[in-house]
Amino acid sequence: MSAAPSWGPGDIALGLFLFLFVGAMARGQAIYWLARVVTDRVMATGEPGPGWRRRVHRWLHSDGVAQGRRSLARWGWPLVPFAYLTVGFQSMVMAAAGMVRMPVLTYTLAQVPGSIAWAVIYSTVGFAFWGAFFAALQGNPVWLLLLLAGIGLVVVALRAARRRRA
Structure with missing residues (x-):
């Protein structure tokens, strides 16, 4: 009979890091795609009626998202990994990347170092x-x-x- 594998602190830390890394990547992709799809729809239809669509529309046109777009236009893709080291601003940058239709491969590759840093910090x-x-x-x-x-x-x-x- 073989012994059951034992989980040491290093294994748990690695598992936690991987969980947080995958979570950071998934969150970044979700915000990117939500902003990209909603921006495309809003541009095609104008301001929606009352409800969640109007709230999203107004958020996409908010000062915070506008600041994210301006920063992204000024600094480009290197802003994406840096944004992971901030609180609040990272969502604005992720949404701005989707809104300006940053190429998916460029955005995803830029996410990797930011997600690694975020996972290291939080783990x-x-x-x-x-x-x-x-x-x-x-x-x-x-x-x-x-x-x-x-x-x-x-x-x-x-x-x-x-x-x-x-």
Whole structure:
């Protein structure tokens, strides 16, 4: 009788990395294709009636997506992997790539390094954050203070960014 395979920490980390990598690629492709198809339909029909189609239409014409299109026009395909290192902006870049009909092969190849970086970050440092979060929920005051300090830093950084834009 053979022994059952044992799963070590390295195997689990690799599995988690692969799961996150595939998820990042799938999400990027979904946003790209949604924006591409909806843009084609909107261009053919104009503004739709009330409902989800109008909300998507307005989102595609929002300032955020327009900023993504301008950035993509300025920087080209290298913006796609860089966008994976941002929060919020990555969806705008992915949608903009679909809207401007970036070639599928170019977009997909540009996604790979971004998805790898995203998966590495979330399978290492990202899970350290969640570990701190759950430890804080269990009442450990050190982790609670670190978590609150981290949230405070994010809030301050977001407010400073908004003030610079305004």
